[in-house]
Amino acid sequence: MAWIKVTDPQGHPVYLSIEQLVRIRPSLAGVDFPAPALEDKIQRGHENGDMTSTRSIVDLVTGVQAVQEAQDEIIERIRKARDEDAKSAGV
Secondary structure, eight states: OOEEEEEOTTSOEEEEEGGGEEEEEEOOBTTTBOOOOHHHHHHHHHHHHOOTTOOEEEEETTEEEEESSOHHHHHHHHHHHHHHHHHHHTO
């Protein structure tokens, strides 16, 4: 089973199993995450609710994950993870 490491919008590492990936798509501002009102930004701050660093949305079998990486970066990580998985399996 191959895994990739990505970064959530708050800067935390997230590990995804490539077998669970369905689709990688760009994040559309105001569509995927509605812009919070100014008072919400002040109350929540960057740590809890700011999704402005989201560059891609990864659709998974079990849900979705917003990430800071671009689609091309994620695809390259998937290729490397598959190659490493194949080498370790002796294929």
